[in-house]
Amino acid sequence: MMKQRLVSDLKDGFILSCQALPNEPLHGSRIMAAMAAAAEEGGAAAIRANTPEDIREIKRRCSLPVIGLYKKQYEDSDVYITPTIVEVRDIVEAGAEFVAVDCTRLPRPGNQTLDDLIREIRCAFPQILIVADVSTYEEGVHAISLGVDIVSTTMSGYTPHSPQQDGPDLELVGKLSRLRKVPVLAEGRLWSIEQCLSSFDIGAHAVVVGTAITRPQEIVKRYVQRI
Numbered sequence: 403m404m405k406q407r408l409v410s411d412l413k414d415g416f417i418l419s420c421q422a423l424p425n426e427p428l429h430g431s432r433i434m435a436a437m438a439a440a441a442e443e444g445g446a447a448a449i450r451a452n453t454p455e456d457i458r459e460i461k462r463r464c465s466l467p468v469i470g471l472y473k474k475q476y477e478d479s480d481v482y483i484t485p486t487i488v489e490v491r492d493i494v495e496a497g498a499e500f501v502a503v504d505c506t507r508l509p510r511p512g513n514q515t516l517d518d519l520i521r522e523i524r525c526a527f528p529q530i531l532i533v534a535d536v537s538t539y540e541e542g543v544h545a546i547s548l549g550v551d552i553v554s555t556t557m558s559g560y561t562p563h564s565p566q567q568d569g570p571d572l573e574l575v576g577k578l579s580r581l582r583k584v585p586v587l588a589e590g591r592l593w594s595i596e597q598c599l600s601s602f603d604i605g606a607h608a609v610v611v612g613t614a615i616t617r618p619q620e621i622v623k624r625y626v627q628r629i
Contacts, residue, residue, distance in 0.1 A: 405531055407469055408499055409585055412608040415447025415583025416598070417469065419612030420460065427619060431459035437616055439463045450610055454496035454507070455608045461497045469533055469610075476511035483535055483556075485511050487522050487581075494527050501527075505534035505545040506561050520548045523628060533587070537564035553578055554587035554610065570597055572604060579605025582614065593624075 411583045420439040422429040428437075434456045440457035442464040450469040451457050457470045472489035473482050483504040484490055493501045501523070505516055523532060534545035545553055555578070558564045559572035565571055568591065575588045584606030592598055598609045613620050 405529070405551070406570075408531060411467075411605075412447050412585070412587075414602065415608040416445070417444045417448045417450055417608055417610040418615060419450040419610055420456070420616055421450070421452045421612060422617070423473075426617070428616070431456045435459040435463040436478045439467065442466050447608060448500075450502065450612070451498075454492045456552075457493065457498050458495035467499040468497070469500040469502050470496060471493075471502040471535075478509075478513075479511040480508050481506070483508050486514070487519065487526065488531075490527065492525055494530050498530075500533050500552070502533040502535050502556070503548065503550075504557065505548075505553075506537050506541050506557050507563070508561060514574075516544070517548060520550065524549070535589075536578075537561040538572060539577050542574070543581070546581070546583045550584065552585050552587060552607070554589045556587075556591050556610070560590075567591075569593075570601070572597075572600055575601055575603035575606050604608040 420434040420437045438460040450465045451460050451610045452471050452473050457468055469486045470493035472493055474485055475482050481504045490501050525603050531551040533552045533554050534550040535554050535556035537540045542553045555571050558574050561568055570591045579586045587608050588601035588606040589610035589611050592611045593614045601609050
């Protein structure tokens with residue numbers, strides 16, 4: 403019941419992705435937590451956050467549910483969003499209600515299959531909600547068949563076999579939403595309210611915005627280029 407409520411509470415919601423990599427000016431758990439607290443004041447439905455440290459600090463600062471992920475690079479794989487059960491465990495222990503997992507068809511660390519990882523997560527952490535980050539329709543269908551709770555279009559444009567475009571992949575959002583199997587999050591290159599509204603119009607359960615709000619260097623760059 404709690405899991406169903408967490409998912410239903412995201413309906414028509416705005417999710418802020420609070421992430422900054424080590425080489426970026428706003429990197430640091432305190433800064434990310436401050437952004438999350440500001441998002442809560444503004445009416446956000448949830449936060450998406452990277453690393454156990456950031457998640458713990460965010461959970462201390464605000465009461466919103468967290469979609470947690472842990473970016474880790476392994477030498478034998480290009481998958482980096484919560485690639486193994488080790489990272490999943492770290493996210494769960496940090497207090498996230500959801501865990502985002504790369505569910506693309508890219509080879510995984512140790513040649514583990516996505517099917518095996520999802521089963522492993524369900525067995526070890528039955529309380530956690532799984533968000534499948536996909537880049538294509540076929541990947542979304544496969545993730546749904548594995549029993550994930552939510553599908554997100556996060557990885558469209560970030561795999562070599564997905565559409566490479568400047569704007570959000572609204573076609574993918576619409577196709578996955580029309581399946582009416584699991585809720586779909588529109589995520590990736592959303593820069594305007596109009597794009598968010600278009601996502602809802604074609605069936606998105608919620609929208610996830612990150613760079614357009616939480617990475618000022620990229621926001622300034624867009625202004626400078628236009629000027």
